[in-house]
Each structure stands twice: as C-alpha cells, then as structure tokens.
Amino acid sequence: MQKEWMEVSITTSSEAVEAVSGILYNTGIKGVSIEDPKDIEIEKKRPQDWDYFDEDVLKVKDGAVVKGYYKDDENFEKYLKYIEDKVNNLGNYGIDKGKGTVTVNKVKEEDWENNWKQYYKPYRAGSRVVIKPIWEKYNPKRDDIVVQLDPGMAFGTGTHETTRMCIKSLEKYIRPDTRVFDIGTGSGILAITAAKLGAKYVTAVDVDRTAVESALKNIKYNAVENIDVFQGNLMEAVCGKADVIVANIIADAIISLTEDAEKFLVPGGIFISSGIINDRSQDVVEKLKGSGFKIEEINVDGEWVCIAAKKDDMK
Known part of the structure; x- marks a missing residue:
C-alpha cells in the first residue's frame, strides 16, 4: 500500500532558496527538493568538462520552487501556518521572496521519490569531499573523497548549510x-x-x-x-x-x-x-x-x- 505525503510548494526567488529551505528545516520536515524552471536551459549551456554539480549555477533570475514533504498528521496545519508566516516576513530581513506563494498537494510516496531524485546531483561539500547519490555517475578529481549516499525520504540530501559546514x-x-x-x-x-x-x-x-x-x-x-x-x-x-x-x-x-x-x-x-x-x-x-x-x-x-x-x- 502506497503512503501519501503532504507536499508544500513555495514559489520564491532564487535569492531566497536557502532561507526558505531553512524555514522548512525548522519544522517536522521529512524531505526537501528544489526545482528550478531553467534546469533544462542550464544543462544545455553546461560545459562538457563539468563533472560535479554546483548549486550556485541554479540561481537564476526567474526563481525556483522549494518543496517540503510532511506526514499528514495533527502537526501539519501548525507547520503550514509557520511556513506561511515566515515566508511572508522574508522581506523584513532584506530577502526578495519572489511570488512567495505557498500551496499544498497530496502526493504518493513513489511520485515523491521520483520527483526529488532527479534534482539531487553530485556536489562538492568541502575542499575535498564530494557527496554523490548512489544512482548518479561522477568522475573524481585527484584527491577527491567521494561519499556515496542514498538518503531516503526521511533524511536530507546533505546539501543543507549545516551539513556542509560540518563537513568542512x-x-x-x-x-x-x-x-x-x-x-x-x-x-x-x-x-x-x-x-x-x-x-x-x-x-x-x-x-x-x-x-x-x-x-x-x-x-x-x-x-x-x-x-x-x-x-x-x-x-x-x-x-x-x-x-x-x-x-x-x-x-x-x-x-x-x-x-x-x-x-x-x-x-x-x-x-x-x-x-x-x-x-x-x-x-x-x-x-x-x-x-x-x-x-x-x-x-x-x-x-x-x-x-x-x-x-x-x-x-
């Protein structure tokens, strides 16, 4: 039997992606994905010798969608209210929230898994450490230390700021x-x-x-x-x-x-x-x-x- 999850989508500016992700991580989040509307265009422009993912490349002017996944339980409405309030207040901290819209959908577990995996690519977390999802290919550079990861849907992908700083x-x-x-x-x-x-x-x-x-x-x-x-x-x-x-x-x-x-x-x-x-x-x-x-x-x-x-x- 497939589980159903509550998917909260925040349409925001590229500038606010990290702030919005931080808001989600302050709730009972079970997973986060970031989608960029120009992924395809960027992929076409990507030099052939790139062999790792650089998240800064995805900061484009038209913004992004940050999605968080939650259990449908008694805490969900509380989390949703917190997210809406915090996103609306981003401007008070000098952050452009873009559209700042927050929407909710129910999704099946299988759909969620297929969704977030396509946006999770190898990335450099420190000067030597590269985090690579097990389903992606990566050609290591000299002295690279490659950590293979299948985070599952209950854990972050390791791209969060706190994890990067710990790795460094x-x-x-x-x-x-x-x-x-x-x-x-x-x-x-x-x-x-x-x-x-x-x-x-x-x-x-x-x-x-x-x-x-x-x-x-x-x-x-x-x-x-x-x-x-x-x-x-x-x-x-x-x-x-x-x-x-x-x-x-x-x-x-x-x-x-x-x-x-x-x-x-x-x-x-x-x-x-x-x-x-x-x-x-x-x-x-x-x-x-x-x-x-x-x-x-x-x-x-x-x-x-x-x-x-x-x-x-x-x-």
Missing part, C-alpha cells in the same frame, strides 16, 4: 589517529565522511531506528569498516572518549548535550556543533564556555551557524 570542519580537524563520535547521525553522512577522511574509528548514534538502518545501508555503499552504529543517545550508546564529537542537530539539543560531550572528549578534543539558527548561537556559545570549552571558530552560512569548540587541555 571535519576536513580541518580529522587526523589519522582520530576517534570520532557522530551524534544524531541520520543518514550517516558525517560518520562516513569522517571515516573516509582518515579517522581511525567512528561511532555513530541516533535515537531513531530508521536513522540507524539508513546509516548502516549507506556505510555498506561506501565500503567503510571502521564505523559502528548504535540506537540511543550519547550516554547510552558509547564508551570511552573521542578526539572529535560532531552533532548536527538543533540548538536546544546541543545545549542539553554539551556537558555530556565534555565528559566524552579527551583533553584538547574538538566538539563540532551545528544545526544552530543565528538567533540561538549566543546561547550555545555561552553554554559551551560554561562547560569548559574554548571557542575555536564560529562559521556562518546563511541563517545557520556551526561552532567548533575545544575542551580544556587540563581536564
């Missing part, structure tokens, strides 16, 4: 002898990236059984053997201490996690936290400092923040 931080902090804990692993994208960057051992945890199953599947696609995946939270699922902990979740969860993260890091270890909306970044910074961390760097992409903090060497 992992590129910076992973060393050959590094042990990594990935908290809230989802599709496993960050755990797999850490392993392919040379981490010695990776533990990935998530409270959601579907996430654990998705991560295990993607680990097999990438043929990495130094990752263990567990269902549960940090305290329940891991033992020992890590050199790097990465958590791409939300600000409130990071604040709750911070004291435990400090206990599970070696002295001088790095805590990479993302999924933080700009308005909450100072709350996270204060919690980190109060828990014995030194802020190493704060990176911002659109409305989102990624913080890398170092545990006190003396603890």
Whole structure:
C-alpha cells in the first residue's frame, strides 16, 4: 500500500532558496527538493568538462520552487501556518521572496521519490569531499573523497548549510589517529565522511531506528569498516572518549548535550556543533564556555551557524 505525503510548494526567488529551505528545516520536515524552471536551459549551456554539480549555477533570475514533504498528521496545519508566516516576513530581513506563494498537494510516496531524485546531483561539500547519490555517475578529481549516499525520504540530501559546514570542519580537524563520535547521525553522512577522511574509528548514534538502518545501508555503499552504529543517545550508546564529537542537530539539543560531550572528549578534543539558527548561537556559545570549552571558530552560512569548540587541555 502506497503512503501519501503532504507536499508544500513555495514559489520564491532564487535569492531566497536557502532561507526558505531553512524555514522548512525548522519544522517536522521529512524531505526537501528544489526545482528550478531553467534546469533544462542550464544543462544545455553546461560545459562538457563539468563533472560535479554546483548549486550556485541554479540561481537564476526567474526563481525556483522549494518543496517540503510532511506526514499528514495533527502537526501539519501548525507547520503550514509557520511556513506561511515566515515566508511572508522574508522581506523584513532584506530577502526578495519572489511570488512567495505557498500551496499544498497530496502526493504518493513513489511520485515523491521520483520527483526529488532527479534534482539531487553530485556536489562538492568541502575542499575535498564530494557527496554523490548512489544512482548518479561522477568522475573524481585527484584527491577527491567521494561519499556515496542514498538518503531516503526521511533524511536530507546533505546539501543543507549545516551539513556542509560540518563537513568542512571535519576536513580541518580529522587526523589519522582520530576517534570520532557522530551524534544524531541520520543518514550517516558525517560518520562516513569522517571515516573516509582518515579517522581511525567512528561511532555513530541516533535515537531513531530508521536513522540507524539508513546509516548502516549507506556505510555498506561506501565500503567503510571502521564505523559502528548504535540506537540511543550519547550516554547510552558509547564508551570511552573521542578526539572529535560532531552533532548536527538543533540548538536546544546541543545545549542539553554539551556537558555530556565534555565528559566524552579527551583533553584538547574538538566538539563540532551545528544545526544552530543565528538567533540561538549566543546561547550555545555561552553554554559551551560554561562547560569548559574554548571557542575555536564560529562559521556562518546563511541563517545557520556551526561552532567548533575545544575542551580544556587540563581536564
């Protein structure tokens, strides 16, 4: 029996694509796709030697349609009202919302899958890391690290700003002898990236059984053997201490996690936290400092923040 999903379509400007996607990620979203009306025209103009997808190419003047997919449950109307209010208010932040229309349709699961897959292409997430959907071809460049992903419909494709910033931080902090804990692993994208960057051992945890199953599947696609995946939270699922902990979740969860993260890091270890909306970044910074961390760097992409903090060497 096919499942039905609620498809929310926002017609907006290309300038507002990231902001609109961010609005959707603040709700109970189960998947996001971005459609551009000039995809075909751009494909015709694309140089033959391009072998990876650059999302900036899709920012054309005529705008785009951002689609979000939701379960048809008691929370949907609340999410829809939130989306409509936030899209209408984009102009207050100096962002051109374009038409700014929000429409809703019911779609079958199979139709959704066919829809979003055609817009998900290989893309460069860091200086070396390229994320490639398993159904696409990609010719790697020298020194490329290719992560193959089938995110399924319950997880993002890895193109979100928070994921990109985490990947860039992992590129910076992973060393050959590094042990990594990935908290809230989802599709496993960050755990797999850490392993392919040379981490010695990776533990990935998530409270959601579907996430654990998705991560295990993607680990097999990438043929990495130094990752263990567990269902549960940090305290329940891991033992020992890590050199790097990465958590791409939300600000409130990071604040709750911070004291435990400090206990599970070696002295001088790095805590990479993302999924933080700009308005909450100072709350996270204060919690980190109060828990014995030194802020190493704060990176911002659109409305989102990624913080890398170092545990006190003396603890």
